[in-house]
Every structure is written in C-alpha cells, then in structure tokens.
Amino acid sequence: MKIVLIKLGAKGDVLRTTSVLLGIKEHFRNPEVYWITQKENIPIIVNNPLIDKVIACEDVNIEKIRAGRIDLVINLDEDREACRIATALGETIKGFYLDNNGDVKPTPSAKEYFDMSALGKAPLNDVLKKKNEKTYQQLIAEIIGISPRHSDIIMRLTEKQKQFAREFARRYHIKEDDLVIGLNTGSGAQWATKRWSIENTAKLAERIHKELKAKILLFGGPEETERNSKLIERARAPLLHVGCGNDLFEFPALISLCHMLVTSDTFGLHVALGLKRKVIVLMGSTSATEIEIYNLGKKLLPEKQCGCFYQKKCGQKVHGIDTIRVDTVFNEIKELRKLSFCVIVTAFKEPNIGKAIEAIGGQEMSLPYRVIVS
Numbered sequence: 001m002k003i004v005l006i007k008l009g010a011k012g013d014v015l016r017t018t019s020v021l022l023g024i025k026e027h028f029r030n031p032e033v034y035w036i037t038q039k040e041n042i043p044i045i046v047n048n049p050l051i052d053k054v055i056a057c058e059d060v061n062i063e064k065i066r067a068g069r070i071d072l073v074i075n076l077d078e079d080r081e082a083c084r085i086a087t088a089l090g091e092t093i094k095g096f097y098l099d100n101n102g103d104v105k106p107t108p109s110a111k112e113y114f115d116m117s118a119l120g121k122a123p124l125n126d127v128l129k130k131k132n133e134k135t136y137q138q139l140i141a142e143i144i145g146i147s148p149r150h151s152d153i154i155m156r157l158t159e160k161q162k163q164f165a166r167e168f169a170r171r172y173h174i175k176e177d178d179l180v181i182g183l184n185t186g187s188g189a190q191w192a193t194k195r196w197s198i199e200n201t202a203k204l205a206e207r208i209h210k211e212l213k214a215k216i217l218l219f220g221g222p223e224e225t226e227r228n229s230k231l232i233e234r235a236r237a238p239l240l241h242v243g244c245g246n247d248l249f250e251f252p253a254l255i256s257l258c259h260m261l262v263t264s265d266t267f268g269l270h271v272a273l274g275l276k277r278k279v280i281v282l283m284g285s286t287s288a289t290e291i292e293i294y295n296l297g298k299k300l301l302p303e304k305q306c307g308c309f310y311q312k313k314c315g316q317k318v319h320g321i322d323t324i325r326v327d328t329v330f331n332e333i334k335e336l337r338k339l340s341f342c343v344i345v346t347a348f349k350e351p352n353i354g355k356a357i358e359a360i361g362g363q364e365m366s367l368p369y370r371v372i373v374s
Helices: 011-027 039-045 063-067 080-089 108-115 124-133 136-144 157-171 198-212 222-233 249-254 268-273 326-336 350-361
Strands: 002-006 032-037 054-056 072-075 093-098 103-105 180-184 215-218 239-240 262-263 278-282 297-300 341-345 369-373
Touching: 002 011, 002 080, 011 032, 011 039, 011 136, 011 268, 032 039, 032 268, 039 054, 063 080, 072 080, 080 093, 093 108, 093 136, 103 108, 103 180, 108 124, 108 136, 108 350, 157 249, 180 268, 198 215, 198 326, 222 239, 249 268, 262 268, 262 326, 268 278, 278 326, 297 326, 341 350, 350 369
Parallel strands: 002 032, 002 072, 032 054, 072 093, 180 215, 180 262, 215 239, 262 278, 278 297, 341 369
Antiparallel strands: 093 103
C-alpha cells in the first residue's frame, strides 16, 4: 500500500505530525509513506525511519507521483497549495481538499478540526476551540482513522548533528555532569501573546544560576536577536547565547544538550519533546488542551487568559502569559529535576536478558533511570 501524507508547515506542526506515523504503519499494515512538505522543512523529517520518501512541495511532479499507484492521500494542511496537491493526486483523500469552486473543504473525518480552525466560521470557531478537550495528536489521528495510542513525536538526530552538539559542548566547556537548562521564551514577531517578558525570563535565569548552579542556554529565532541582547544585558547571570540564526540542522542539535527546556509554545517545544527532553511550557493565547507533552513536564497556564486564538494581540495591557509567575516556573523546575524513567525488559527469551541490560547500560541517557525486568 502507498500513502502520500501532506503537511507543508509550519515547522512545529510538521514535526508534531510525525506522531501519526507509527499508527499509520500499524493500521495500514506497514505501507510505503511518501511525505510532501516545504523544502525548508525537509531536515526535520529526512532522517525519520518511518518515512520512505520525502518530497519538497516546490518540486512536486503530479504525473510522476501518480505514475505509481496511490492508495490514500492524507492532507493535514488547510493551506491552499496543500489542498491543490491533494486534490490533484488522488480520489481517496482524508483531511482537506479543494472543491469544484476552488474552496478548501474538509472530508467528513476532518470537519471537527476544520470547524474550530482559522478557516471555520467566526466567531463559532473560537468558541469550539476553547471547548475542545482533545490534543492535536488525537485530532489528526481521528482524521486519518487510526489509534492515537502510538502518538510520540519522532525526532532522530543524524550522526553529524550529534557531532555538532559534542563540539559545541566542548567549545563552551559544558561537561557531562553539568545541569543544562535551556530558555526559549520568545516567539516570532507576530505572536506577542506567546512571548514571556524579558524581565520575567531574566529573573528566572538569575534564580537558576544562583540556586541550581546550572549552565543556561539561551535560544531564539531570527526575529529575536534584539530581544535576546536585552535579556543578556538585564540578567545578572551568565547566559550562553546559542544564536538566533541556527538552521534546522543546528537548532535540534543544540536543544539535545539540554536536560530541560523552559519554552513558550513554539517549534523548540516540539523538538524537545521529540528528543525526550523535560519541558516546562508557558502557555499564552494558544490552546493548552491541544498541546501534548507526554508526561515529560508541565504546562503552566496564565492567571489571566487572553481569551483569543486567532488574534496577534490579546487587547490587554499585560499579556496573559506574563501573569505566569517566576516563582511558579522555578518551583516546577525543581520538581521536574526529580523526574526519572524506567526501561522495561520483557523476559520472553531469558538467555538474552543479560545482553539487553548491557546494551541499555551502554546508552547515553540524560535522565536518571532504572531497569525493570518483567
């Protein structure tokens, strides 16, 4: 069976959409999966073992793809170009497509998602979004018709990325026994409602440095250069600024150095989850319900909700996200440090248990762990 999956952007959504791959492989009995995305997003998924072929949407050749049999097209993007490609590729579509008038439409299983999206009927879409109790992973699994139980974000670093991270750690004297905490509290210029203030971030950095003696990595995107410069000036703590121009090769590699990431709802969050790092998510105007963090941390909600999902500004003097207190975040960091995980070895073939335990012991693990033989 051959399935074409379309998810063009944004890059954070592309990464968290990898959560459907295990379910697709299981439900459709190990099909070939072709993934169409924007060229700039290819580094996020190109090393994914569950994707058979990655195609840049800029290079899509409809006739060439259709030359081989396509059993199912899954389009999880309401973008017009994505819908055009989906409609041109196949008759069996799940997700979104273009009707005869050229309008974006949902298939029946995607109607719930569509009605509470930006393309849904306003203001009902906002009302439905606030009432929603499902994660993004659940919603897209239901569109496809698969079980959401295998819904991990899949992020695999290449050997070159791992080497890049090791070189960075060596250059900046980050040792294996250092506690490394990343701060990624900004956002793109258009989403002020996702951005924790410079003042709060600086105060948190000071407490992390003073009380936990941690190495602090400061992250940011291309639009946050000025913000991060101000943050470094304001914070009375040594911040290791990793730069605001890191590409999709460098950024995940640098996130991998962190034991924990304090982050807003941005691409960095999904990278950290894909790499199984601990996270503290500062929620602003986006839906906290839709964010799945896989028991790897804590979602902190503002004391005052912005009450909007599709506006760039919430209309309040103080954005909701800035009502999250520094003390609250720091206390969660201390609690999260205690988090460990278990590795379970099933006693199916007893002679191999020793080898399994030796293999586990040889892994590089950034969290404390225990081995349970069942």
